[in-house]
Amino acid sequence: MLVVQVRRFSRPRGVPQGVQQLTRYRKAQIEERTRETQRLDKILQDAGVKLSSVASDILGRSGRAMLGALIRGTTDTEVLADLALGKLRKKIPALREALTSRFSGHHALIVAAILSKLDFLDELIASLTVEIEKAIAPFAHQIQLLDTIPGVDQRTAQGLLAEIGPNMKVFANAARLASWAGVCPGNHESAGRSKSGATRKGPRWLGIYLHNAAMGALRAKNTYLAAQYARLRPRLGHARALVAIKHSILVAIFHMLDRDQPYHDLGVNYFIRREDPQRRARKLIRQLEAIGYTVNAEPPPAAA
Numbered sequence: 001m002l003v004v005q006v007r008r009f010s011r012p013r014g015v016p017q018g019v020q021q022l023t024r025y026r027k028a029q030i031e032e033r034t035r036e037t038q039r040l041d042k043i044l045q046d047a048g049v050k051l052s053s054v055a056s057d058i059l060g061r062s063g064r065a066m067l068g069a070l071i072r073g074t075t076d077t078e079v080l081a082d083l084a085l086g087k088l089r090k091k092i093p094a095l096r097e098a099l100t101s102r103f104s105g106h107h108a109l110i111v112a113a114i115l116s117k118l119d120f121l122d123e124l125i126a127s128l129t130v131e132i133e134k135a136i137a138p139f140a141h142q143i144q145l146l147d148t149i150p151g152v153d154q155r156t157a158q159g160l161l162a163e164i165g166p167n168m169k170v171f172a173n174a175a176r177l178a179s180w181a182g183v184c185p186g187n188h189e190s191a192g193r194s195k196s197g198a199t200r201k202g203p204r205w206l207g208i209y210l211h212n213a214a215m216g217a218l219r220a221k222n223t224y225l226a227a228q229y230a231r232l233r234p235r236l237g238h239a240r241a242l243v244a245i246k247h248s249i250l251v252a253i254f255h256m257l258d259r260d261q262p263y264h265d266l267g268v269n270y271f272i273r274r275e276d277p278q279r280r281a282r283k284l285i286r287q288l289e290a291i292g293y294t295v296n297a298e299p300p301p302a303a304a
Contacts, residue, residue: 015166024162030125032121036114037059037118039114040118043111044058044111047104048102049103050098050099050101051063051099054088054094055095059118062083062084062086069083070103071108075101077095080096132158145260146160146161146253146256149249149252151219152216156213160210164206168254168258171254174250177251177254180203181203181250182201182203183247210246210250213249214242218242218245222268223265223267224248224267224270227267227270
């Protein structure tokens with residue numbers, strides 16, 4: 001049995017520790033803001049205010065105006081709905097129904113407190129972002145490279161670099177980086193029997209940023225990563241397919257930083273191009289026949 005020992009690294013080399021602390025604290029505040037937004041919707045639902053079922057963003061200009069009026073004691077649904085702006089004005093009849101509620105004094109107190117906290121968090125996140133951009137400025141080129149990965153935005157790129165560091169020679173190869181990060185399933189075999197291939201736990205904060213990147217990649221259509229997930233999910237399930245996406249992203253990050261190159265997408269048809277054409281044709285024919293079609297397929301003419 002082959003045993004591979006992977007060196008553990010306390011923190012990435014090359015990035016000041018302050019950058020890592022700043023990005024982690026900002027991420028914690030972003031998560032807290034998400035929780036507060038969820039609390040806001042929950043208390044509104046408790047009051048019978050169904051604003052989120054009509055407005056896609058209850059914290060937009062229209063939503064804030066309506067919430068402010070509710071806090072000040074306005075309960076007239078005509079007045080509240082008329083505060084809608086832009087495209088939301090087309091939904092005024094639905095807004096009147098959604099704003100018919102039992103909004104009381106204790107609801108107003110809690111909603112006002114939540115909105116005040118959200119404003120504070122927005123200011124804090126903005127100020128942290130300014131400080132992060134100053135501190136991470138020497139690595140702006142690496143951030144720009146990571147930003148080319150589908151699903152990775154500027155904040156996620158900053159967080160990934162702060163956790164991994166810019167120097168890939170620390171890890172020697174992509175496999176060691178993936179193993180250290182806890183996104184490299186093992187394939188342990190002893191006496192001809194396969195054992196668990198579960199991933200071990202990696203650094204917590206890196207895992208959070210990788211999860212954000214992977215979920216963002218799934219929303220980026222017509223990409224290799226989205227195609228990889230679609231191919232693996234039916235066989236492995238969501239969780240394990242997502243680990244595979246995280247692994248692909250991390251391997252890409254290693255080579256991008258090591259070679260100083262932007263992300264190169266293999267394309268949504270990568271797996272189709274790899275597959276044997278005749279085998280794929282037989283598979284598609286079987287699928288059509290399974291739903292009642294009669295298929296008469298002719299092979300394409302041979303290339304001259």
